[in-house]
Amino acid sequence: MTAPVAGVAPAETPTLRRALVDRRGWIVVAAIVLVVSVGVAVLQGAGTGGGRPLGADNAAPAGGAAVANVLSAQGVQVVPVDSLDAAVTRADGATVLLVDDLGLLGSDRVDELADAARRIVVVAPTFAALEALAPGVRFGGLAAGPTDAPACDVPVAERAGSLGGVGDVLTVDDDALAAGWRGCFPDETGAVRVAFGPADGGPEVVVVAGTEVFANDTVAEAGNAALALGVLGSTERLVWYQPGAADASDAGPTIGELTPPWVSPVLLLLVVTTVAAAVWRGRRFGPLVVERLPVVVRACETTEGRGRLYARSDARGRSLDAMRIGALGRIAALVGLPGHAPAGDIADAAAALLGADPAAVRALLVGDPPADDGEFVRRARELDALEQRIADAVRAPGASADPTDRPRNR
Amino acid sequence: MAWSGRFALLVAAGVVPLVLLGGTPGAAWAVFAGWLALSLVAGVVDLVLAGSPRQVSLAREVPARVRLGEPAAGRLLVTNLGARRIRGVVRDGWEPSAGLAGDNRARLVVPAGERRAVPLAFVPTRRGERRARSVTVRSWGPLGLWARQSTMRHEGRLRVLPPFRSRRHLASRVARLRELEGNTPVMVRGAGTEFDSLREYVRGDDVRSIDWRATARRDAAMTGGGQRLMVRTWRPERDRRVVVVVDTGRTAAARVGDEPRLDTSIESSLLLAALASRAGDRVDLVAWDRRVRARVQSVTGPTLLSRMVDALAPVEAELIDTDWSAVPALVRQVTSQRSLVVLCTGIDTPAAARGMLGVLPALTSAHTVLVASVTDPSLGEARRDRGDREAAYLAGSAERALRDADRVAAAIRRLGGDVVQAPPEELPPALADRYLALKAAGRL
Incomplete structure (x- = not known):
């Protein structure tokens, strides 16, 4: 049946162009989804304007854009910087707002910055900043109770009147007080939310314990705004300094700097290799071949099902009756009675053959239904044993045992 | 399209230039992008240079028939156009x-315009029409990186015939059949036996078959010879008809032991047909549930068996009740002569067998009817197992099932039919034996 070389076999695999045309609906849908999701991402990104807490251009609740914008409108030149060099360069004669939320600056660099500035406002100070600028001022945890009164003789604080919100506090020890430090807005325990440094020659130092005085969402509460504008707006230029990546080198080399530059590309290359290997192994060699399999039911399933049904409904009488009828039929054939002989006669014949008590055999073969499962199982076994004994008794005299009859080893 | 492990290795090999040249972050990323681009370009070039798997012509050389379980060899011819x-x-x-042997991934190199063969080795595992739907070719480029892959529709079929395992019983039954033949007048004169010939008496012949009249005539013709006794020889009747009806309905789907009842029915009917055709009887076969699934009719001689296996090969059991009321008409279509009708079915419960019992009188009035049914040997085992509560209940249920089957068998006998019941392995020889017994008794 060698077929002559026929034409090209009809291919089922679509060509690239065919596949694209067939799936153009999905391609269009995917393109729409892509465009929409990119658009949504762009719009959302513009709206939220993420950034660092208290950033000068951060309009988020934690940002500082409100204060920065008001100061700009009032004629103060706000200069956001993120490196120490830039901050020091611009600091001459200006107020420096130091928001070291990442804790990047060491005490010596804070000193360097303070030396360059006319006035330095430290918000949420780090330990290094306190050590450098305000020895004797320490962290005091959260304010215990409201801070309604300035309780100090600093004009800026007195103008503010009270501070809103609940914020961190500082403690000013006696040495610092003796050195001229003034704490304002004390809580019930005497810890203060703002500490003003001594006004003797060097730069003015203001330490504000928490960010809530300047943050967008809380700046409008109580006297927060007055204090913020008062401490920041006293000079023509405000250097809004948040230490950034450039200042981090001081903290020692990072893991990224320690590893060779090829590590990241190699990792990505391994990912690409994994994907390539997955495609290599996962590519199917042609479609699956479907086979119509016949329905096949096990013939004994109905019997087993009925057996379980008997067991579940405790049909002892019915089940034992079935066994009795079966046994009676076989015993009748063994003792030479017709199958339709009365059960009592068959039982008597069996008893006579075995020389057993006729009443007992009769009770076993045509007795009452068993009372419980134990009796049921016992009688079932006795029936089987009785049948076996009769078969043996019938076969024994003739001594012509059926050669195909194997000994039952149960 | 597909790509190889070699391509994945090529991508992974980019680690070497990355480590050697990636001294600075910029250089490292440049090397990374460059290597990926290089790999892709190599892959695409390889793909473009690969021979087209679509430009092929396919042909299969597959044996039309193979017996279940026996190996068959074929070839797939791929011509590169x-x-x-x-x-x-x-x-x-x-x-x-x-049952295609191996992993079914044949390596192949076909130069342009030439043809190559892929050997196929089958060992089918299931009876019936086995089909092939398509051929898939994956063609690699010269570098072995990327491949073009295409699936071509190319149908093929291989008819897997019933195994006819009961063949081994045939020789002994044919020998028994020879004994029935009139070569030796072992037959007593029976109603159905036919007179065959006269020959001289030899020692051992039945004296009752001596034909005294022929002896006298022969004595008259012979002169001077001694006394030569003539005996009549008899031979079993020939040219009787056997109609086998294979039930392919719901009961045939039941699996007894290792095979569905249908397969046992097929085995039985094949052995019976082989034996009956040797005995000179004509065998017709119909596979029926609600319509005729297979029919072999008016075929005699050696082609009968091959026609039967061929017809029965694709038959599967259907999950519907057999329409027994049409069976008498079906038999009448085959022959109006008195014949032996063998119904290969299952007898389980009186309720399920009601349809068959209903039409039996119509059949037994005109024919000799033999019902062949598979019994489940597991029932006998379950009946005797009374180890615990569950087993005892199951034993009761098995007793009930056996009694149900016995009742159906008794009903069939009352209606004038005969029943052969045996486990799957033993049913075909049992049916053949019953056929021989009927033949010996001259009841066909």
């Missing part, structure tokens, strides 16, 4: 039960 050599792998899409 394209302009480039195809280096690749071929998969022939056969159904799993066609």
